[in-house]
Amino acid sequence: MRRKVQTSQFRESLLIAGPAILLVAFAFWFAYQFVEPAPPASVKMTTGSESGGYYAFAQKYKRILADSGVSLEVLSSAGSIENLQRLQAPGSDVDLALMQGGIADQQNAPELVSLGRVFLEPLWVFYKGSVEVDRLVQLSGRRLAIGAPGSGTRALVSDLLTANGLNEQNTTFSSLSGDAAAEALRSDNVDAVFLVLAAESKLVRELLREPGIRLMSFANADAYTRLMPYLSRVTLPSGVIDLPRQIPDGDVTLIAAQAALVAHKDLHPAIIGLMVQAAQEVHSGGGMFQRVEEFPKAHDPELPMAADAERLYKRGAPFLQRYLPFWLANFIERMIVMIVPIATILLPLFKVAPWLYQWRIRRRILYWYRELKLLETKLNEVSAPSELMDEIERIETAVANIPVPLHYSDKLYELRSAVDLVRVRMLERSSAPGATPVSRRVAAADMAKQR
Structure with missing residues (x-):
């Protein structure tokens, strides 16, 4: 009984x-549809040449992400054009890129988003001659080293020269770049070289000290910033390179592109957050052309900002990530999405x-x-x-x-x-x-x- x-x-x-x-099982299933998958353990980033600044910055990102348990594979490239091609290639496994401003926009790269502008890249125009050059149109008919095909330097310089009416019919262009271009200038094989490098670059400092080689100051820098919104007007102060020798011997006006951290739209939000935090750690210290904490910034005149990146710039790191390891904080954040419907x-x-x-x-x-x-x-x-x-x-x-x-x-x-x-x-x-x-x-x- x-x-x-x-x-x-x-x-x-x-x-x-x-x-x-x-009913509870259904609630779990329904809530799980809105839960982001776990972030990938590794991502790929394309930069520039191994001797360049992009590659060096990416190595710093790599060390920061490693502290959070995420592996960043850094790929070298010929420059920003190749970076864009890698991001847009069908079936590409490249997730991120450091790119020069003016290379991609929403029209030709609708699948990409910006994680912010991260630092300034001044354009240096070194030339030989006794006559001062302060406008690009004055270089018409000269031999110009404008950078390697596929590089951001080549793309930027081409836009500037075209705007000034310089083309292959009235001017001689060379694909030399970097040290090779500088050597050609020293040996009188070219009349001017265009370099997009940081002021701390060894090559820039050598050319500034080279007798007979002069640095062009852009008389119409403001006009370029109006015509090309991805450019900024910057000033190289007198004596900032070498005070005892007064190099340069006067303020020099330059134009600078803003490097952008670019990603696919579908990049995991947690990785976007990590990359923004890494950029803030690496680039917020200021420099010769930028104030402390001026960069990185949640602004991009060409590509739409990733919503998760923009949110992090405004509010800072998520609360849990400030006090917990990345993997644990991310797990809890994902589970919170399930708690509400359940x-x-x-x-x-x-x-x-x-x-x-x-x-x-x-x-x-x-x-x-x-x-x-x-x-x-x-x-x-x-x-x-x-x-x-x-x-x-x-x-x-x-x-x-x-x-x-x-x-x-x-x-x-x-x-x-x-x-x-x-x-x-x-x-x-x-x-x-x-x-x-x-x-x-x-x-x-x-x-x-x-x-």
């Missing part, structure tokens, strides 16, 4: 818990399920009260109450087997008392016709005791 009652109780619990478990279901469920269980217990007890009420009605209608004895026995047996929790035992015993009361009435009605009501009640009570 006890096993039967336990089985019945288990079935009752399963009827309530089963749908609840299914809690929306679980909180009402915790209230409804107990109420539903209690309702089913009360419903079962009330069912047998109803059966007793019907039996009492029949008792008043039949001439031989003994015909209903089987019915009262059936009810009594069923009531004895009702599975109820302990705190509902009082309700069960009240029901059993009601069954006994109906039985007494039935026995009274079944007593001999000549018996007094009192004697009939006594006899009925005695029979009840005997039971």
Whole structure:
């Protein structure tokens, strides 16, 4: 009997818990659809030549990301044009690039987003001659080293020369760049070289000290910044390279491109956040052409800013990432997305399920009260109450087997008392016709005791 009652109780619990478990499982599945996958363990970044600044900066990013458990693979390239091609190549596994401003925009690279402009890259125009040159148009008909094909220098210089009416028909262009271009200038094989390098570059400092080689100061720098929004006007102060020797011997006006950190739109938000934090750590210290914390900045005149990057620039690192390891903070942030829809279901469920269980217990007890009420009605209608004895026995047996929790035992015993009361009435009605009501009640009570 006890096993039967336990089985019945288990079935009752399963009827309530089963749908609840299914509902919770559905909530987990539904919430999981909105959870970002875990960030990749490694990403690829294309930069520039291994001797250039882009590659050196990327190596610093690599060390910072390694502290968070993310491996950054740094790829060298011929320059920004090749970087753009790698990002846009079908099936490419390159995720990020350091690129010179003016190379990509939303029209020719709709699948890319910016993580911000990270530092300034001044354009240096070194030339030979006694006549001062302060406008690019003055270089018409000269031999110019404008950088290697595929490089950001070549792309920038081509735009500038075209704007000034210089082309292959009226000027001689050379693909030399870097040290090779500088050597050609020294040996009079070219008349001017165009270099996009940091002021700290060894080559720039050597050329500034070279006798007979002069640095062009852009007289119309402001015009370039209006025509090409990715350019900035910067000043190389007098004596900043070498104070004792007063190099340069006067303020020099230059134009500078702003290097951008570029990524695919679908790059994981956690990686975007890490890259922005790495850029802030590497580039916020200022330099010869930029103030402290001027870069990196959440502004890009050509590519749309990644929403996650823009949010980090405004609010800083997420709260959890300030105090927890990256992988743990990211895991908790992803799980929080699941908590909201699950809690929306679980909180009402915790209230409804107990109420539903209690309702089913009360419903079962009330069912047998109803059966007793019907039996009492029949008792008043039949001439031989003994015909209903089987019915009262059936009810009594069923009531004895009702599975109820302990705190509902009082309700069960009240029901059993009601069954006994109906039985007494039935026995009274079944007593001999000549018996007094009192004697009939006594006899009925005695029979009840005997039971």
